[in-house]
Amino acid sequence: MGRRRRGGKKLPQGSFEAQIESLSHDGRGVTHVSGKTVFIHGALPGEKVTFNYSRVQRRYDEGVVDEILQASSQRVKPGCENFSVCGGCSLQHLGSGHQITYKQQTLLDAFEHIAGIEAPIVMPPLISEPWGYRRKARLGVKYVAKKGKVLIGFRERGSSFITVMQRCPVLHPRIGEKLGELAEVIQSLSVRDKLPQIEVAMGDEAIILIFRLLSPLSAEDAETLGSYCRGQNWHCYIQEGGPQTVTPLEGDAVTLSYQLPQQQLQFEFLPTDFTQVNTTINRQMINQAMQWLKPQSDENLLDLFCGLGNFTLPLAQLSSSVTGIEGDVALVERAWKNAHNNDITNVDFQVANLYEPGDDQSWMQQQYDAVLLDPPRSGAQEVIALLPRLGARRILYVSCYPGTLARDAGLLVKEHGYKLLQAGVMDMFPHTAHVESMALFEHK
DSSP, X not given: OOEEOGGGOEEOOSOEEEEOOEEOTTSOEEEEETTEEEEXXXXXXXXXXXXXXXXXXXXXXXXXXXXXXXXXXXXXXXXSTTXXXXXXOSOTTBOHHHHHHHHHHHHHHHIIIIIOOOOSEEOOOBOOOSSSOBOEEEEEEEEETTTTEEEEEOBBTTSSSBOOOSOOTTBOHHHHTTHHHHHHHHHTSXXXXXXXXXXXXXXXXXXXXXXXXXXXXXXXXXXXXXHHHHHTTOEEEEESSSGGGOEESSSSOOOEEEEETTTTEEXXXXXXXOOOSOHHHHHHHHHHHHHHHOOOTTOEEEEESOTTTTTHHHHHHHSSEEEEEESOHHHHHHHHHHHHHTTOOSEEEEEOOTTSOOTTSGGGGSOOSEEEEOOOTTOSHHHXXXXXXXXXXXXXXXXXXXXXXXXXXXXXXXXXXEEEEEEEEEOSSTTSSOOEEEEEEEEO
């Protein structure tokens, strides 16, 4: 009888041989067994492997590499000892240069298969140091009573269990090299089993760790945790309820910040605010956006999904005015403050739900020479139809998911009279299958 996994479905026993045909959008090897698609973690195109089934479903199956019989020339040794288990990364076995080539092809395939269009010009990718780049993360915490041990890290691949790890090489080393130590500190607390999550937020200098608590710290706990964090030059925050309960464990609140050196701008943000995890790529991305969109001193621009002004303020330095629109009230407040702190006065920030844009809003009554879009994973379909009415000749679309970028690109090109001029990818999350990209459109 075969083994059982979720839903009671039987898993075929033993190890099976497969020839890997391609790489899926999430970084798994793709093969077919008896005509059925199987996604195999840890396998690369062109390889011959043996694998074990991990899940059987109606339309496709999943598996994990058991042995590499014939390795790809693109295969490298993973840089993390936890790669085979941890769900944080999916591509460490593929060389960094090949990772970005794969991501570029993922974007081009999305344009072709979803939108039926091609990018006339594919720009060189933006890349950075592939290790120690991550400055924001949510880490799971679990006290395993049977082992008398606290675990801190990302979830295991396809599981709710926390990966057993002492370090994480993709996190900034000021945090990534300290996971084992931090676990020992938490293990010494009386609330070791009531602390399920740590949120990490890092600016150019300061680091804040937010400890999610299901029970209050004792006075001794507070001293232990606070003392350790001070020794690491971390700022310790606690969260005993919703986001509004995030407060410093001791002392005053700390302001995080990051700089854009080329623009001579500094942005302040709170640890719970959305900011890019990769500072180097964010700086390159801003510079590239300015080069592609080419804002002029007599132009009025629109920045949709503007957040705390990451693109808005650099655009304002080169244009007559910029209107930034964002649905998060707190981020709009931060955007106004950042504009004030940087002495930028030719901006206007407004709160609006861009998934239900209304004609009665003041920003909808204006005309714009160019638009920058930086939506979340779900894309910007609802606001796309408005752009021709706003007079936008040029549109720069910054995307964190090729599928919705391609869908929206198809709408711009086929329904609203724009043409795709160029596109390229940015390696915001090395060693993962996450694809960040940028595309430039012009009205015909």
